[in-house]
Amino acid sequence: MFKPVELKKFDFSSIKGISTEQLTQHYQLYKGYVDTINRIWGGEKKNDTRCIQLAQSYSANGVKLHQLYFENLGGDCKKSFGSILSLMERDFGSYSEFEKRFKDIGGVMRGWVVLAFDPLDKRLHIYGSDAHDEGSIWDAVPLLVMDVYEHAYMIDFGIDKKRYINVFFNNINWNAVNERLVKNVYNEKCHTLEHTVKKPRRGLKFWEK
């Protein structure tokens, strides 16, 4: 039975340095992906063709990545802390090294930069991609997502991608990042919309050395 994907709303009021105009137009792109995936999953188009399969992965990832991106912007926890900070120090040597590498990858990729926890080696990794449906690493848990498509910054920053990335870093909601880590990687008391998880989803302890 088809269940439409919900168009989420986001609070942009605490984001500094990215205009409402930029964010609103960007949100419209996200809305377009929600509409498209609902048309595909709603059966408007048969999804057994190559064309629709490609549209499906592009649109579904377009929805998910934009939701993650908007959710990890703003708020009042704009300095890294807690479990995610401990993991970044473990896996990158220091927070500053993580930030440098994340920003550098943002500079060379055309679509997305994702800090993810990968169960393959139980470590953090930074995965870059040029498009919604390129470079995705299955089963890795996205924790921090940055959109580096030109549409994410051209209105406010022109071609100055580096300045946009610096402003993005000033607006990271580290509380949201920590919540993803707790909810999706290790927490024994994870509450989701559907149910309560009574044991670690992946059997992992995030503090494992």
Ligand SMILES: [Fe+2]
């Ligand atoms: Fe985008």
